[in-house]
Amino acid sequence: QSALTQPPSASGSPGQSVTISCTGTSSDVGGYSYVSWYQQHPGKAPKLMISEVTKRPSGVPHRFSGSKSGNTASLTVSGLQAEDEADYYCSSYAGSNNLVFGGGTKLTVL
Amino acid sequence: EVQLLESGGDLVLPGGSLRLSCAASGYTFSSYAMSWVRQAPGVGLEWVSAIGGSGEPTYYADSVRGRFTISRDNSRNTLYLQLNSLRAEDTAVYYCARGYVSSGWFDCWGQGTLVTVSS
Numbered sequence: 428q429s430a431l432t433q434p435p436s437a438s439g440s441p442g443q444s445v446t447i448s449c450t451g452t453s454s455d456v457g458g459y460s461y462v463s464w465y466q467q468h469p470g471k472a473p474k475l476m477i478s479e480v481t482k483r484p485s486g487v488p489h490r491f492s493g494s495k496s497g498n499t500a501s502l503t504v505s506g507l508q509a510e511d512e513a514d515y516y517c518s519s520y521a522g523s524n525n526l527v528f529g530g531g532t533k534l535t536v537l
Numbered sequence: 538e539v540q541l542l543e544s545g546g547d548l549v550l551p552g553g554s555l556r557l558s559c560a561a562s563g564y565t566f567s568s569y570a571m572s573w574v575r576q577a578p579g580v581g582l583e584w585v586s587a588i589g590g591s592g593e594p595t596y597y598a599d600s601v602r603g604r605f606t607i608s609r610d611n612s613r614n615t616l617y618l619q620l621n622s623l624r625a626e627d628t629a630v631y632y633c634a635r636g637y638v639s640s641g642w643f644d645c646w647g648q649g650t651l652v653t654v655s656s
Contacts, residue, residue, distance in 0.1 A: 430581065461641030465582070472632060472649060473574075473582065478642035516582050520641040524596040526572075526584040 431456065431517055431529035438535040439507045447532045449500040449517030455527055457498035461520035464493055464502045467531075468513045476515075477502060504534070512536040539563040539645045541633050546650030553623050553654070559616040559633030559647055567591065567611040570637050573618045575629035576649070585631070586618065587638045596638060601627075623654045 432450040439445035449456065449464075456462055462480045465473035475484055477493035480500065490505045500519070504511055517529040545557040559571070572587040586607040587596045595607050606619040616633050630651050636643035 459641070461639070463642045465643075472646040473634075473643075474646070475636075475642060475644045478644075479640065484644060518582070518584075518641055520639060524587070524594075524638055525598070526587075526638045526641060528582040528584065531581040 431519060431527055433515075433517060433529040433532045435530070436533045436535065438537055439504075440537045441507050441509065443507050444503060444505045445507060445534065446501050446503045447515055447517075447534070449502070449519075449529050451498050451500075451519055451527070453498060455519040455521040456495065456500050458522065459520045460495070462493065462495055462500040463518045464491075465516045465518070466511075466513045467516065473516065507536050509536050539635070541635065541645060541647035543631065543633050543647040543650040546631065546652045548653045548655065549623055550656055551624060551654055555620045555623065555652060557618040557620065557631055557633075557650055557652070559618075561614045561616065561633075561635070564635075566609075566614040569635050571609065571616045572634050572636065572638060572643060573605075573607065573616075574632045574634050574643070574646075575627075575652075576632070577626075577629040580629075583629075584638070588616070620652065623652075625654050628652060628654045 464477040467473045521527045573585040588607045604622045630649040632649045633647045634643035635645040
């Protein structure tokens with residue numbers, strides 16, 4: 428299965444909003460409402476930020492939100508803070524008990 | 538507090554074998570499916586394998602099917618990954634993660650263990 432497509436980098440100033448896209452196909456992102464987003468700081472394990480397209484696990488700030496349109500899912504970070512600087516990965520169920528990840532986006536807070 | 542702690546990573550020759558372990562604590566281990574996810578140096582994440590809470594079913598990525606075997610011992614709250622016929626491209630940090638492939642989420646991850654395949 429091919430990896431989902433994410434922009435390699437994104438940036439914004441503190442307080443601004445930034446949106447990261449995750450493009451797949453009708454066999455993964457477009458076919459299921461099972462897109463998740465993970466935050467990974469350098470040298471750390473990934474942390475679940477969004478599950479099932481829009482669900483925010485307990486403890487994740489409301490500044491993080493998810494959405495999907497067709498074959499593209501998006502993660503929006505509103506009110507950017509310095510601690511949001513990290514790598515972000517999307518994932519999607521791809522059918523037949525397979526899961527595919529995106530290549531990752533490095534978010535820089537200017 | 539839910540905790541996952543991997544171990545077993547090492548430097549191994551191409552064609553060699555290794556067994557990774559993941560010790561779980563802080564929750565009822567048998568109630569959750571588990572997966573292994575790997576991350577090659579400087580690269581993104583790749584799902585490797587999953588197992589149901591009872592030990593079945595098991596699932597594998599095409600890149601490892603036939604070479605890797607996932608298993609669990611619910612009496613020991615431990616997840617395993619047996620890696621055989623290792624290749625250079627298997628070099629990565631291997632994470633264990635709690636969650637469901639069919640729902641696409643993993644809500645708890647270990648800190649990872651490094652497997653290096655090199656001569």
